[in-house]
Amino acid sequence: MADLLSSDERRQLLALARDALVARVSGFAPCAVDGGPQLAAGAFVTIHHHGALRGCLGRIETGSPLAQTVGSLAAAVADSDPRFAPVRSDELNGIDIEISVLTPPRPIDSIERVVVGRHGLIVESHGHRGLLLPQVAVEREWDAATFASHTCVKAGLPMDAWRHGAQLYVFEAQVFGEATEATPPC
Numbered sequence: 001m002a003d004l005l006s007s008d009e010r011r012q013l014l015a016l017a018r019d020a021l022v023a024r025v026s027g028f029a030p031c032a033v034d035g036g037p038q039l040a041a042g043a044f045v046t047i048h049h050h051g052a053l054r055g056c057l058g059r060i061e062t063g064s065p066l067a068q069t070v071g072s073l074a075a076a077v078a079d080s081d082p083r084f085a086p087v088r089s090d091e092l093n094g095i096d097i098e099i100s101v102l103t104p105p106r107p108i109d110s111i112e113r114v115v116v117g118r119h120g121l122i123v124e125s126h127g128h129r130g131l132l133l134p135q136v137a138v139e140r141e142w143d144a145a146t147f148a149s150h151t152c153v154k155a156g157l158p159m160d161a162w163r164h165g166a167q168l169y170v171f172e173a174q175v176f177g178e179a180t181e182a183t184p185p186c
Helices: 007-026 066-077 089-094 134-139 144-154
Strands: 043-049 052-059 095-102 106-108 120-125 128-132 167-171 173-177
Touching: 007 066, 007 089, 007 095, 007 173, 043 066, 052 066, 052 095, 066 095, 089 095, 120 134, 120 144, 128 144, 134 144, 134 173
Parallel strands: none
Antiparallel strands: 043 052, 043 095, 095 173, 106 167, 120 128, 120 167
């Protein structure tokens, strides 16, 4: 996948995300970021605390500028991922931020069209939807069928729903984080 963002735009988004997260946890207003990527794209903000998943929230599609989407998600991930307690201020130094900027999802007609490591996956059926980012399958060493099964579980569907009429969608993501980008202070 071609990069959607330059290295400067990635660093700017990471700084914005860090500021929004710290501000939310500390009860302060985030500092303003002038400009920023105006691309309207879906995004996910994932936080890890000393390497362990600590929260992940995202939007598949949005009409808002990417900088606004990332800032909103970074603030929300501090206390709105229902799987985790709110982030405490004493955890902030151990938190790393990762951002995934998504291409629009497109339907596929077969699991054979999923390229593990390149595609993220969405499964929809009967009002349920689950999404897993491309890096999840790679981190867990899943093949496409296992990836689809776990995406079904995330949607609250039977593991084999993808074999029985659930709609599959793929997307790509430009993934970057504080561990791979130098983040200037805001």
